[in-house]
Amino acid sequence: MARHPQNAALKLRIVRGGAGTLARRDEILVAAIRVIARDGLSQTTLEKVAELAGISPGTVTFHFAKKDALLLAVLDRVSDEFERARRAAIIGAGGDPVAALGALVAATFDPAVSDPDRVAVWYAFWGEANARRIYLDRVGSLDKSNLADLLGLCRQLIDEGGYAHLDAEAVAITLAGLIEYLWQGILVDGRRFDRRAAIRQARAYLSVVFPRHFG
């Protein structure tokens, strides 16, 4: 049954370019995220996704022509969500590197952003990155821009905050590694992961490196 008005669908078609309404596409993507997180990419089937979305298997291929396209759309969505959260944190800081670094850490461990399912999906694509170049490009580019942001902020704080003795690149790389390492705990511990402790540990490093700005 077509549950949504056609004019809305037509309008959206112009914006998107694929088949189906945005709402249904979204439901499928959400279901796919859940299945990938639960069963892994190797055990993810269109039937499982369809069942979780409460639709027939054929509808999934109606909205996403190929399974590959669905998986890529999932990766894009998760990637976009992470990226958007990062940008919001930086922009919200209004040019203040101290606020930006703190906001980045907070955003990274915000349960609304890095919920266990999304984290599992992210690692799932990392796991196939060596096999599928397109996956490596996506996950790799997010990682690269993350490091670039951290590097820029560290440089700024080193310049403006009087930390001339510090090597910005070394600090940025170490910070990125620490954050990713802590983030990995979400995969391991799931709902039991202590987000406050992670934020505390990330800020602890910042307070060691930039003692006059992170107390």
Added chain:
Amino acid sequence: MARHPQNAALKLRIVRGGAGTLARRDEILVAAIRVIARDGLSQTTLEKVAELAGISPGTVTFHFAKKDALLLAVLDRVSDEFERARRAAIIGAGGDPVAALGALVAATFDPAVSDPDRVAVWYAFWGEANARRIYLDRVGSLDKSNLADLLGLCRQLIDEGGYAHLDAEAVAITLAGLIEYLWQGILVDGRRFDRRAAIRQARAYLSVVFPRHFG
């Protein structure tokens, strides 16, 4: 064709407990590592593994009853190789934490240990870790013991080296994160990964934290 003497096989049977000679099992495992690295876990088939090993598909299931068993054996092998390299580095240092930390870093980026295929395999299993508890246990436990080793060595160096102002746990976590982050570069850059630069960056952190011992 049975290419190996039976008495050798019989002797080995006692030690192992599975079907087949050790040599053939080994060939299959090596082929499987290659296929997993190249095509990912989701596209790894027994036929591909068999073809790369130069045997028939049936022989693979003769030596590894189930595909799952083969994959687990691959994980165990890679895991053991990493673990053994780590232990060798620590033992070789003869109780000296400075030498041990340096050796651990060197071992981590030793091309004989962390060749791109093995790293890709490792990430492949991480990617399925959320779906298969057994994978999470294996990769997670290696990670845990790595952190535990680093923590022990940091504690020792802090005590013996006069760094009482340092928080051992914070240093160990940061170091583990930095090393893993750099290690990730092997997956991204493959053969082009600059191992010397990675070792240099890891040691740079150590020299900042323990200036009197890493110059």
Added chain:
DNA sequence: AATTTCACTAAACGTATGTTCAATCAATTG
């Protein structure tokens, strides 16, 4: 009201793939 378009279903299709199995070949044993 008739027609067209869209979202969807359910079944069918074909292929890929893990697994089984009877047969074979080599080597060891008695």
Added chain:
DNA sequence: CAATTGATTGAACATACGTTTAGTGAAATT
């Protein structure tokens, strides 16, 4: 030499799964 055992093959089997397609109902368009 005969018999047994172990390793291997290659085909057969079964099934899971991505994809296709004919058909349906509802909404929108004319």
